[in-house]
Amino acid sequence: MRNETVRQAPSLTYAWLVVALLMTALTLSFLDRQMIAILVEPIKADLNISDTQIGLLQGLAFSMFYALMGLPIAKLADAKSRKNLVAGGIFLWSLMTCLSSTARNYTMLFLARIGVGVGEATLSPSTYSMLADYFPKEKLSGAMSVFQLGIFFGAGVAFVFGGFLIGYLEGLDPATAPFFLRGEPWRIAFVIAGLPGIVLALLIYFCVREPERRASPGESAGDTSIIGTLKMLAAMRRSYWGLFGGFALHAIALNALLAWLPTVFIRTFDYAPHEAATIVGLSMFVFGAAGALSGGRLSDMLFRRGSDSAPLVVGVIAALGTALPLVLLMFGLLSKQAAPWVLGVCLYFTAFPAGPGPAAVQLITPVRMRAKASALYLITLGLVGLTLGPLLPPLVSDHILHDDQQLAMGLAVVCILVCAVSATLFQLGRNGFKARYRELYITEQPEPA
DSSP, X not given: OEEEOOOOOSOHHXXXXXXXXXXXXXXXXHHHHHHHHHSHHHHHHHHTOOHHHHHHHHTHHHHHHHHHHHXXXXXXXXXXXXXXXXXXXXXXXXHHHHHHTTOOSHHHHHHHHHHHTHHHHHHHHHHHHHHHHHSOHHHHHHHHHHHHHHHHHHHXXXXXXXXXXHHHHHTSXXXXXXXXXXXXXXXXXXXXXXXXXXXXXXXXXXXXXXXOOOOOTTOOOOOOSHHHHHHHHHHTHHHHHHHHHHHHHHHHHHHHHHHXXXXXXXXXXXXXXXXXXXXXXXXXIIIIHHHHHHHHHHHHHHHHTTOSOHHHHHHHHHHHHHXXXXXXXXXXXXXXXXXXXXXXXXXXXXXXXXXXXHHHXXXXXXXXXXXXXXXXXXXXXXXXXXXXXXXXXXXXXXXXXXXXXXXXXXXXXXXXXXHHHHHHHHHHTHHHHHHHHHHXXXXXXXXXX
């Protein structure tokens, strides 16, 4: 008879309050990141840059910082106060968002966006590690999913509020506007987006308690340095490669959609910029948030019913559900009226792995390696998903199709291909994940006589 060791979750009511604060932080992180997606046209006109350069601003500018600093920051998170790192990171990325408004050329804006990348370099690995100490494993995917709602809330706020804000700023009369609202609207928008994070950083610093670190039942001590973590991942690669590879490729689709859906609605379906921003923003709020919650609940339910590879099962469902609606986009079968609903369904499934992915890494990783393993997971998602997601669709339309009006085709082709490969990796990685999960949490008990 299988006997699963269940940890008691400490102070769940307080833990959920902490999740709400950290979700707000992630919301602001994605607000600061995604504002640029609705500012594509004014930034291109003001700084005289291309779609491909915009793609680099949305991807490489973040992943570059992550690749350089993610592991050193995660090493601190495994040894020092995680909530202090979170508060410091929020303050710094919010400041750099405000400074994005001062850019006078592409290089200055690129450097400022690198600074904004510190947000997830500090926030996500520290948060993943903290939540694994706040929640039992049967509730961890759900807690992670609520935290990850910040991705979709942040993107939704960026599109809906950002679209409204840009429209409002563009309608101001410079002669009568308050002095702090004078200037190019896209520059003022960056300042307004960055200011709330400074307040939240102080709130988290003074109000959040650092949780006690707790080991998994079958966990043994070992070398917990960065090198030790890399050796552990290499030795247990069968347990991790499906997670890292599958979710990284799925992240290409997520980031491609976040970066380019507003522009696709404008160019392909002839929506006005503020209409496109509102449609995508509401889709993020409704479809994206519902998908993140559904994926987390499904993963937790599968764990409770005895599945030892629940996050990877959710990954397969997410990949297939993301790809199928995009077939209609690729073949030009969507009308202007149907596009928001069909692409909303696509976003619903794209959001499925938001909680189960990071939860899976925490579940099979030793306690003193969790932040470092999370950083490596996020570096992989960043270098693969965040870099290639915004970049590949315009590369296809600009350099293969030679027509920037074919951006929708480029987006659909890229997302369908990466979803097909990610579904394959999820399926192939299930046995390795099962073996590690059973080693840590499940013991075989003899049947009673």
